[in-house]
Amino acid sequence: MTSTTMITDSTPHQVPKSSLRWVVNDLFTIARRNLLTLVRIPISLVFAVIQPVMFVLLFRYVFGGAIPVPNGQYVNYLIPGILVQTTIFGAVGTAIGLAEDLQRGLIERFRALPMARMAVLGGRTIADLLRNVLVLVVITVVGVAVGFRPGGGIGPYIGASLLMLFFAFALSWGFAFVGLTAPNSETAQAMTFPIIFPMTFASSIFVPVSTMPSWLQPFARNQPVSQAADAVRGLMLGEPTGHAVWLTLLWGLGALVILAPLATTRYRRAA
Amino acid sequence: MSDFAVEARNIVRTFKKGAVRALDDVSLRVPRGQVFGLLGPNGSGKTTMVRILSTILAPSTGSALVNGFDVVREPDAVRRSIGLAGQYATVDENLTGFENLRMIGRLNHLSRSVVRNRANELLETFDLAEASARNVKTYSGGMRRRLDLAAALVANPPLLFLDEPTTGLDPQSRQDLWAIIEQLVETGTTVLLTTQYLEEADRLASQLVVLDHGRIIAEGTSRELKTRLGNTVLVLTFETVGDARRGADLVGDLGAQPAIVEGLVVEFTVDGGPTKAAEALRRLDGAGVALAGLVLREPSLDDVFLNLTGHRTGGVEVSLTETA
Numbered sequence: 001m002t003s004t005t006m007i008t009d010s011t012p013h014q015v016p017k018s019s020l021r022w023v024v025n026d027l028f029t030i031a032r033r034n035l036l037t038l039v040r041i042p043i044s045l046v047f048a049v050i051q052p053v054m055f056v057l058l059f060r061y062v063f064g065g066a067i068p069v070p071n072g073q074y075v076n077y078l079i080p081g082i083l084v085q086t087t088i089f090g091a092v093g094t095a096i097g098l099a100e101d102l103q104r105g106l107i108e109r110f111r112a113l114p115m116a117r118m119a120v121l122g123g124r125t126i127a128d129l130l131r132n133v134l135v136l137v138v139i140t141v142v143g144v145a146v147g148f149r150p151g152g153g154i155g156p157y158i159g160a161s162l163l164m165l166f167f168a169f170a171l172s173w174g175f176a177f178v179g180l181t182a183p184n185s186e187t188a189q190a191m192t193f194p195i196i197f198p199m200t201f202a203s204s205i206f207v208p209v210s211t212m213p214s215w216l217q218p219f220a221r222n223q224p225v226s227q228a229a230d231a232v233r234g235l236m237l238g239e240p241t242g243h244a245v246w247l248t249l250l251w252g253l254g255a256l257v258i259l260a261p262l263a264t265t266r267y268r269r270a271a
Numbered sequence: 272m273s274d275f276a277v278e279a280r281n282i283v284r285t286f287k288k289g290a291v292r293a294l295d296d297v298s299l300r301v302p303r304g305q306v307f308g309l310l311g312p313n314g315s316g317k318t319t320m321v322r323i324l325s326t327i328l329a330p331s332t333g334s335a336l337v338n339g340f341d342v343v344r345e346p347d348a349v350r351r352s353i354g355l356a357g358q359y360a361t362v363d364e365n366l367t368g369f370e371n372l373r374m375i376g377r378l379n380h381l382s383r384s385v386v387r388n389r390a391n392e393l394l395e396t397f398d399l400a401e402a403s404a405r406n407v408k409t410y411s412g413g414m415r416r417r418l419d420l421a422a423a424l425v426a427n428p429p430l431l432f433l434d435e436p437t438t439g440l441d442p443q444s445r446q447d448l449w450a451i452i453e454q455l456v457e458t459g460t461t462v463l464l465t466t467q468y469l470e471e472a473d474r475l476a477s478q479l480v481v482l483d484h485g486r487i488i489a490e491g492t493s494r495e496l497k498t499r500l501g502n503t504v505l506v507l508t509f510e511t512v513g514d515a516r517r518g519a520d521l522v523g524d525l526g527a528q529p530a531i532v533e534g535l536v537v538e539f540t541v542d543g544g545p546t547k548a549a550e551a552l553r554r555l556d557g558a559g560v561a562l563a564g565l566v567l568r569e570p571s572l573d574d575v576f577l578n579l580t581g582h583r584t585g586g587v588e589v590s591l592t593e594t595a
Contacts, residue, residue: 022380029377037365040406105361109422112325114350115378 019116026116030123031130034097038131044093048131052086053142059206060146067207071239076150079143080160080233081205084225086139087132087168088200091175092192094128098179099188107267121260121267125172132168136161152238160235167228167248170255177263199225204233224251273339276430276461277301277324282333284319284485293319295485296333301463301478303429306456308476308493309465310575316485317465318357321434324463325355338430351379354423358435362407362418368394369403371418372425379426386425393421397451413444420451431455433464437471449474469575473497481579488579496575503544504574505551507537508564518560522551528578535563540570540578 038044059067059078069077098121101107110120140148150157175192182188202216203209204226212220220226224247231248234241277300284294294316301307309317322328324337326346334341340348362371369390376386394403397417407415416436423431433452437445452475456462466472472479473493481489481496489496507522509515512534519537523530525547526539541547544567555562 025380026378029374033363033366033370033374036370037363040365104364105357106363108322108327108357109355109361109375110378111327112350112353112355113375113378114347114380119378 023116023119026119027123027126029115030119031126034124034127035130037097038093038127047093048086048090048135049138051089052082052135052139055082055085056139056142056146063206067211069208071237073147073149075143075147076237077208077233078206079139079148079150080236081229082143083136083139083164084167084229084232085200085205086135087164088171088196088225090131090135091128091168091171092189092196094124094172095175095179095182095188095192096185098124098176099182099185102180103184117268118264121173121176121263124176125169128172129165129169132165136164150236150238152234152236156235156238160232163235163245163248163252164228164232167224167252170252170259173259173263174255177259177266180263180266199223204229224248224255227251273336274302275300275336276303277307277335277337277463279320279324279335280333282320282323282330282335284316284323284328285331292485294323294330297482297485297487298333299480299487299490301461303461304456304459305477306452306462306464306475308472308479309463309482310467310469310472310476310479311465311482312467314484315482317482318434319485320482321355321357321432321463321465325353325432326350351426352428352430354426354428354431356416356419356423356431356433356436358438362415362422364408365406367404367406368399368410368414368418371407372422375422376425381426389425389427390421393424397421398447411444413440413447416440416444416448417451420448424455429459430461430463433462435465435467438467445471469570481575483579489575497570502542502570503540503547504568504570505539505541505544505548506564506566506568507551507555507562508566509535509537510561510563511535514560517558518555518562521554521558521560525551531577538574540574 038048056079059082060075064074064078067074067077098107101120107120116122152160178191178195179188182191198219202212202220203223204220209217209220209226227244227247228251231241231244233239234244279297279299282294282297283292285292297316297320299307299309309320311317319328323330324335324342326342326349329343334343336342337349338352340352342349363374366374372390372393373386376389377383381389391400391403394400397420399414399417399421402410402414407418410418420433420436423433436452437448440448449471452462452464462475464472464475476493479490479493479496480487505526507515507518509518515532515535515537519530519532522537523539526541528540530537530539548565548567552562552565
């Protein structure tokens with residue numbers, strides 16, 4: 001030891017404040033921790049930002065030419081889809097991260113602290129939300145650079161972005177539940193694949209559902225991710241959205257109402 | 272306020288719907304201002320006890336007061352008055368040392384300025400100041416443990432739970448950590464320490480409880496436990512099993528406890544090791560029993576267990592031979 005300075009001191013530290021302020025403090029502290037982690041682990045940043053950019057380039061320049069879409073340019077069809085796909089892939093990180101925290105005993109430490117119970121999950125989903133804002137900006141910029149020309153106007157574009165962020169936020173809670181259920185982070189990752197694979201690829205994210213085999217179409221057309229992709233795309237491009245916007249809101253709300261309590265209960269029990 | 276930092280009464284904790292009894296009617300009182308040792312092998316219930324006292328886990332039955340607060344009814348008050356550091360060094364590897372302490376400090380609801388000062392002070396004290404801006408991923412095992420302990424101390428709690436703080440550490444890091452713990456107790460902190468090492472309990476703890484299969488099998492000061500056991504373990508190795516049996520008969524009465532015969536080896540605890548060893552050699556030589564080896568050593572936790580329970584810490588039963 002370098003010195004024998006006092007390890008303890010007698011000053012009363014804990015300042016009593018309204019409990020709501022502390023809940024906000026705890027949420028912020030956990031969210032900041034998760035965002036720092038995102039920046040510190042290069043691979044997670046790659047997954048969050050570089051991978052979607054690669055997807056944009058791949059589908060824009062390699063596959064895109066072979067995919068006919070109803071109205072005009074494939075790039076305009078693609079970018080809103082990539083946005084939705086990225087937020088779903090990103091939520092996998094929530095599952096892996098929580099499983100890791102549980103495995104390493106960090107959750108154990110949190111549970112012995114006088115912090116708000118819901119802040120561990122709440123802070124993480126808020127961090128996800130902020131990451132998705134970053135993704136939204138990056139993909140929009142890259143998209144415009146490769147020829148994306150959304151014709152819906154700025155208002156609907158923001159509306160579409162908010163809708164997408166809300167949908168992804170609801171989804172985060174589901175992946176949080178997966179992460180808390182998995183025995184370790186590898187399993188958590190494996191568990192998410194059977195969920196995200198059909199949800200993202202058997203959907204209207206990359207190609208119009210009408211080009212799929214007829215047995216697949218009912219699922220692909222009606223599943224929530226397609227609704228979200230259709231809604232976001234329609235709003236951004238200024239095309240009719242049908243019921244997609246309302247259905248996406250309903251799916252998001254329903255997922256939140258079911259998955260958030262499920263994850264919270266799971267968190268309380270996780271040992 | 273009560274004289275005891277911890278008062279646990281008849282704690283039972285079962286897992287798997289009652290199939291596993293991790294703790295079976297454990298009561299203990301931890302006096303303030305000293306190190307209280309919870310000694311036992313893996314799976315004896317030490318960690319379960321710490322988890323119950325730190326509100327992570329609820330007891331199945333029984334009750335516990337920590338700093339005067341009930342662990343089930345007033346968990347937040349308990350959490351505000353304790354620090355927890357564990358064998359798994361629960362710090363965030365992706366944050367720096369400083370960021371870890373800041374996070375724990377903020378989650379303990381300390382103000383920003385207090386957290387900053389406290390974090391820097393602790394990093395300085397624990398010899399981590401130079402590494403404070405580095406990711407914990409780059410830390411050695413000893414550094415992680417010190418950071419883990421620093422995190423438990425951020426809020427300056429009067430009671431500290433240390434769950435196997437030195438398991439897996441090299442001897443130097445272990446010595447460093449022991450020095451820190453001793454310093455903490457000097458400044459008035461109460462420490463509840465779990466350990467598998469008799470040496471550690473002996474060095475640090477004023478009072479000890481020995482756990483086995485979720486039950487308390489012995490309690491008292493380290494001196495009392497050692498006196499019950501004898502001060503030294505005499506290990507005699509013979510050339511044949513027959514010689515070992517004869518040898519045990521010849522020298523068994525020298526031990527403070529019955530001799531234990533396992534194959535070619537006879538072990539027993541003695542007071543005044545060298546004298547008893549010389550006497551044993553004389554008797555064996557006189558009877559013409561050949562000896563392959565003789566060792567005198569400090570009693571280990573294994574010896575305590577063998578004497579208290581008749582089984583080794585790994586759970587293997589051996590026979591205790593009463594010798595005349």
